[in-house]
Amino acid sequence: MPTIKDVARKAGVSVGTVSRVLAKNDTVKQPLQLRVQAAMKELEYKPNLAARALRTNSIDVIGLVVPDITNPFFAQLAKNIEMEAAKRSHSVMLANSHDDVETEKTQIAALLDRAVCGVIVVSTSDGSDLDTADVPVVSLDRRFGAYPLIATDHYDGSQKIADHLYELGHRRIAYIAGPLSMDVARRRREGFVSRIKMLSTAEDPIELSVHEGQFDYDSGEDIGRKILSETPVGKRPTAIAAASDQQAIGVLRCARDLKLDVPGDLSVAGFDDITLASLVVPRLTTLRQPIEALAASAVDQIFETKTSSDDKAIAGNVVKRESTAPR
Amino acid sequence: MPTIKDVARKAGVSVGTVSRVLAKNDTVKQPLQLRVQAAMKELEYKPNLAARALRTNSIDVIGLVVPDITNPFFAQLAKNIEMEAAKRSHSVMLANSHDDVETEKTQIAALLDRAVCGVIVVSTSDGSDLDTADVPVVSLDRRFGAYPLIATDHYDGSQKIADHLYELGHRRIAYIAGPLSMDVARRRREGFVSRIKMLSTAEDPIELSVHEGQFDYDSGEDIGRKILSETPVGKRPTAIAAASDQQAIGVLRCARDLKLDVPGDLSVAGFDDITLASLVVPRLTTLRQPIEALAASAVDQIFETKTSSDDKAIAGNVVKRESTAPR
DNA sequence: CTGAAAGCGCTTACAG
DNA sequence: CTGAAAGCGCTTACAG
Numbered sequence A, B: 001m002p003t004i005k006d007v008a009r010k011a012g013v014s015v016g017t018v019s020r021v022l023a024k025n026d027t028v029k030q031p032l033q034l035r036v037q038a039a040m041k042e043l044e045y046k047p048n049l050a051a052r053a054l055r056t057n058s059i060d061v062i063g064l065v066v067p068d069i070t071n072p073f074f075a076q077l078a079k080n081i082e083m084e085a086a087k088r089s090h091s092v093m094l095a096n097s098h099d100d101v102e103t104e105k106t107q108i109a110a111l112l113d114r115a116v117c118g119v120i121v122v123s124t125s126d127g128s129d130l131d132t133a134d135v136p137v138v139s140l141d142r143r144f145g146a147y148p149l150i151a152t153d154h155y156d157g158s159q160k161i162a163d164h165l166y167e168l169g170h171r172r173i174a175y176i177a178g179p180l181s182m183d184v185a186r187r188r189r190e191g192f193v194s195r196i197k198m199l200s201t202a203e204d205p206i207e208l209s210v211h212e213g214q215f216d217y218d219s220g221e222d223i224g225r226k227i228l229s230e231t232p233v234g235k236r237p238t239a240i241a242a243a244s245d246q247q248a249i250g251v252l253r254c255a256r257d258l259k260l261d262v263p264g265d266l267s268v269a270g271f272d273d274i275t276l277a278s279l280v281v282p283r284l285t286t287l288r289q290p291i292e293a294l295a296a297s298a299v300d301q302i303f304e305t306k307t308s309s310d311d312k313a314i315a316g317n318v319v320k321r322e323s324t325a326p327r
Numbered sequence C, D: 001c002t003g004a005a006a007g008c009g010c011t012t013a014c015a016g
Helices: A004-011 A015-022 A030-043 A049-056 A072-087 A101-113 A154-167 A183-199 A217-230 A245-257 A291-303 B004-011 B015-022 B030-043 B049-056 B072-087 B101-113 B154-167 B183-199 B217-230 B245-257 B291-303
Strands: A059-066 A091-096 A116-121 A137-140 A149-152 A172-177 A207-212 A239-242 A267-269 A286-288 A312-314 A317-319 B059-066 B091-096 B116-121 B137-140 B149-152 B172-177 B207-212 B239-242 B267-269 B286-288 B312-314 B317-319
Touching: A004 A015, A004 A030, A015 A030, A049 A059, A049 B049, A059 A072, A059 A101, A072 A091, A072 A291, A072 B072, A072 B091, A091 A101, A091 B072, A091 B091, A101 A116, A116 A291, A137 A291, A149 A154, A149 A291, A154 A183, A154 A239, A154 A267, A154 A286, A154 A312, A154 A317, A172 A183, A172 A217, A183 A207, A207 A217, A217 A239, A217 A245, A239 A245, A245 A267, A291 A312, B004 B015, B004 B030, B015 B030, B049 B059, B059 B072, B059 B101, B072 B091, B072 B291, B091 B101, B101 B116, B116 B291, B137 B291, B149 B154, B149 B291, B154 B183, B154 B239, B154 B267, B154 B286, B154 B312, B154 B317, B172 B183, B172 B217, B172 B245, B183 B207, B207 B217, B217 B239, B217 B245, B239 B245, B245 B267, B291 B312
Parallel strands: A059 A091, A059 A116, A116 A137, A137 A149, A149 A312, A172 A207, A172 A239, A239 A267, B059 B091, B059 B116, B116 B137, B137 B149, B149 B312, B172 B207, B172 B239, B239 B267
Antiparallel strands: A286 A317, B286 B317
8 A cells, every 4th residue: 555655755745745635635735636636546545534534533434423323314314325425535434322321322422433524413311411522523314412403394294294184175183293292293293283273264264183103103093083983974084194104094994894995085195204104005295305405414513614503494295195195 | 641661660560561451461470360359340441442443453343234234133133133242242323325335335345444343244245245344344134245144034934934834734825925136035035945845745735826926015915906806705725824924014014905704714924023023913924033143143143352253054944923823 | 836845643663 | 472663654843
């Protein structure tokens, strides 16, 4: 492996000069610059990253901590982060916290030890905090400590779903919320509910019932069954919006059990746009989280010089598929 | 940040000695060792990894290249590799090749530049090769160049599926293979076919038809339809084994369209055990790939001193669920 | 605009 | 068994 010394010798300059052209420092005059570059090419010189790291105390690597890379949403985030990082010729070091606060701490510490130039964390618990970090840290999707949070605009997204259902003519609607102990769940519900209230008028009233559950399939199925079977047929909602795709898919299941046609008898909308959403029958109308934009924004944040500590809420869009229709 | 010098001063020894206790070099006598450790603890000393890397020319990081982390199988692999690496206090640097040979090369080169201590690659094309690598490289799941391959024992797994169907009493069986240009597809098919041939006797013959397709849902659905609708009812297979879960789920779909009860009228088996396999109705019987063992073996291979260049085929097991039943 | 030189924090022969 | 010292390959004030 040739070193900077070899290049310097071959180009007939000092190592300092080579280092400067490496750093794209334009103080080096054109002719020298070219000579050095030629020498580098000829020797197939590649800088030793460890040496650079020792001097600068930082490497071209972004740390990423997710609860579980096996979760498709996090995997998509990871993929896009890796692509964004690659654009700036940075790599990413991946760590799973396995939904454990202690592991999360350890992983972040390990990343920091390796002198990464920043870390993006999809946190496992809202409360966790970090004592020391002299590099940028941003929380993504779920808040980590006091670090700025980049997330989907849940409020806005839910409003959009509400609008969609309203425009289709639905006036008897049920909303299945997530666990209201979670920030996301609250925001999504508030967006939906506030919008419906705004749209409801004395001449054209909307009936809305709100139900709280978990974010998973079973919860959606249970609550869906309750809503659909316990209400007198004439007063049954014509549309159900769920706070997650998993819940919505649960509703789809129970609708099938109850021999209700979706979207003929009932419109169903989800939130997230997980992979399964476009695989189920009927394919699910949902709010797609802006994964690319989330990733891009998180990476930008790492490179931002002035550390804006402001949260960023990124708007998603409704993906209209087969599970919703005019009433 | 305290350095090794600070520790040396505090413990009243030389930096060499500190370095030696750091390296768990037992040439340092007990009392000194304790003094040094005490000093390290007191100062909260953490070694500078970049400096170490510069000297040793290697960091405690394993490089991992996958075609696409968004693929659940690769995500699971990545997760388990990360866990195995963590056991040895190594981190993992993740890169996606996006199914592109050039990108794959670039990513591996980038990883090697960063002086990782080894790289695991789930390759995108069988043919690719690497010129230089002075650290261990292993291919996982899909062969990369001339490097040893660690993969599921596809042959054995398919035999197990064949056995399962045979034991359930099926004697008219269809097999949907993957694209035979792919090594995996060939192995799976050979395992299945050879086993069935072995089990078939003059007194108790087995009828087997083999069909080639892609590994995806649609291909399974198309071929399934052909098999089930074009054969006279009395001669219709009572079981279909597919070379992938996706194909098998396709078959499930078309069986539903054709009003065939699974497993009443037809048993269906897949291969892989993707997440969806246990979510579909009926839940799919399949061969679970030994993901943990694959990951563990790959990481082991990286740490192996003597680089065995032998391939390793790891056996998986049948997961019996609801899509197969006695005929 | 360029060179000479110090130094980042370790590890590891080499003495003793 | 331990210390003194060289050196890994860079970057970056400091001169000139």
